[in-house]
Amino acid sequence: MDSEKLDFYREKLMAQRKKVVKIIEGIDENWSQNIRDAVGNVSAYATHIADLGTDSNEREKETYMLERELKNLKNIDGALKRIHDKTYGICSYCGNDISDSRLNAIPHTEFCIDCKRNEERINHNHR
Numbered sequence: 001m002d003s004e005k006l007d008f009y010r011e012k013l014m015a016q017r018k019k020v021v022k023i024i025e026g027i028d029e030n031w032s033q034n035i036r037d038a039v040g041n042v043s044a045y046a047t048h049i050a051d052l053g054t055d056s057n058e059r060e061k062e063t064y065m066l067e068r069e070l071k072n073l074k075n076i077d078g079a080l081k082r083i084h085d086k087t088y089g090i091c092s093y094c095g096n097d098i099s100d101s102r103l104n105a106i107p108h109t110e111f112c113i114d115c116k117r118n119e120e121r122i123n124h125n126h127r
Contacts, residue, residue, distance in 0.1 A: 001089045005100075010083050012107050017076045020069050027066050071107075077106040091115050 082088040089098050092111040096114045113120065 001097075006083055006088060009088065009103060009107050013076050013079050013083070016107065017073065017080070020073045020076065021113065023069050024052065027062050027069075037048065075108040078110065084111065093119075099117065 051062075079088060089103060090096070091098055092110040093115040095110060096112050098109060102109060102113055109116070
């Protein structure tokens with residue numbers, strides 16, 4: 001892949017990384033604020049069972065979001081490393097080039113569409 005395309009994808013990945021980090025920081029700040037509120041105010045703890053359920057549901061959603069964004073961050077950082085190593089755009093499984101349309105849609109991908117479909121088919125069959 002030529003350096004102009006690599007620069008394009010690096011910028012795209014860095015923009016995505018910035019968004020992901022902002023989301024992670026927002027979740028972290030929300031958790032920190034909730035802890036400060038709970039410690040500073042006894043009434044911050046839910047006392048009704050429905051409130052406890054709502055609080056638990058919100059924490060569960062935030063935990064899921066955090067896990068998802070941490071995975072995204074790991075994938076983006078992996079793609080940036082592949083750009084640095086000059087292996088970006090090459091399928092990690094078969095070694096063929098990953099299409100520009102796939103890289104535009106999922107810039108952190110490390111698999112061509114055929115290998116990704118095979119992986120999903122195999123994972124689906126093992127469930």
